[in-house]
Amino acid sequence: MDPIYNFSAGPAILPKEVLQQARDEMLDWHGSGMSVMEMSHRGKEFMAIAEKTESDLRELVGIPKNYKILFLQGGATSQFSMVPMNLLRGKTTADYINTGQWSTKAIEEASRYCTVNIAASSEDANFTYAPAQDKWRLNPEAAYIHYTSNETIGGVEFNWIPDIDPNGDVALVADMSSNILSRPLDVTRFGLIYAGAQKNLGPAGLTLVIVREDLLGMPIPGTPTLYDYQIHAKNDSMFNTPPTYAM
């Protein structure tokens, strides 16, 4: 049968060459006698896979050394909680740009942990545009500014990166689940970037976080251990068993 090109929301088509390689290695990865899914995540074979995944991504995107690359579970939805839990850092408010369904979900979750300032919204036109930055009403007391670089439901994409001083007190945070790696990316403009893997990176079950290391280590009280970025950063994303198949 001819392959189906599924571009719909949620999991999407993967490169045929990747699936063929996964198929060919399913019962024996590189002569190890094991599937990747059968290996200890503490063993030298899987450690090599994990290290290569990180170094390939770091080279491809050009991610500086002062940014940690984390491979987590839970999808972008987990990040809706983890971002405020980790990045408030003693502050009590955050700026959010609302451009549609995914922004709205992020705002709802953040509202449980801080005062959310909707700095800009395109709700007035049924979420059909990305508000220009000169219309944003930013709060200088905000811990961070969050935006969704592409909204899969409404189809609204930012074709520009907000101009926020990376050396300032307010970190720029982006949910890039559905457009990451679709073009070159200047990571240094951001404090934190996150993306569920299933749109642009790989299979569902893996979540990528790229975070500047000075933002780590100040989670709010009650943050579950697995929701503390610093724990994962200190353990090279191996604090607990990672989703081995997805790397």
Place this chain on the structure above:
Amino acid sequence: MDPIYNFSAGPAILPKEVLQQARDEMLDWHGSGMSVMEMSHRGKEFMAIAEKTESDLRELVGIPKNYKILFLQGGATSQFSMVPMNLLRGKTTADYINTGQWSTKAIEEASRYCTVNIAASSEDANFTYAPAQDKWRLNPEAAYIHYTSNETIGGVEFNWIPDIDPNGDVALVADMSSNILSRPLDVTRFGLIYAGAQKNLGPAGLTLVIVREDLLGMPIPGTPTLYDYQIHAKNDSMFNTPPTYAM
């Protein structure tokens, strides 16, 4: 090459027939023209897989209708937080049985959310035995009693289920990550059972929770939405994108 039999801690050997089937279906699941990893989790193909996974497990174990079966992410480590966050239900203390490394991790995490009463421990003999129930010092005010039915590091297994009245106020909770499905299981003796998939069920990245439905719906304030069992129960584990490959 002959297959390697990996029984070590963490991910372990999978049935050869399962890997062969995954291999054969990698580029085209049942004539759909897609890999399971490429399907929308809202599509009829994947919905059928998820429903069959649940109904097969319900039939195999004999799980009554008043127990929800949840397929989550995060491994047993996520459950170390989710159990107290959801099962305290207004109470402030829980009983834990300490039989080794995994119990200790569960206790450390629960201690962040409630007063933990170590009702019994085998630390006095370097975690080499399961304390007999007549030695347990249970607290009648406890919200639940947690034990680890098998400790992979120390090799201590309970070959009996604690005798706790299932109709009482104290729910019995077990981390069964490394011995679930190794024998028949009377689910009705428990309030909640959890297991990371990678030892006895499937690949890493999937976490099974079996929970009596009357225990749901009372998470502590600040519980991340994804850590609320009720959210997953109401959405048939599809509140967010599940780890599709692992089911």
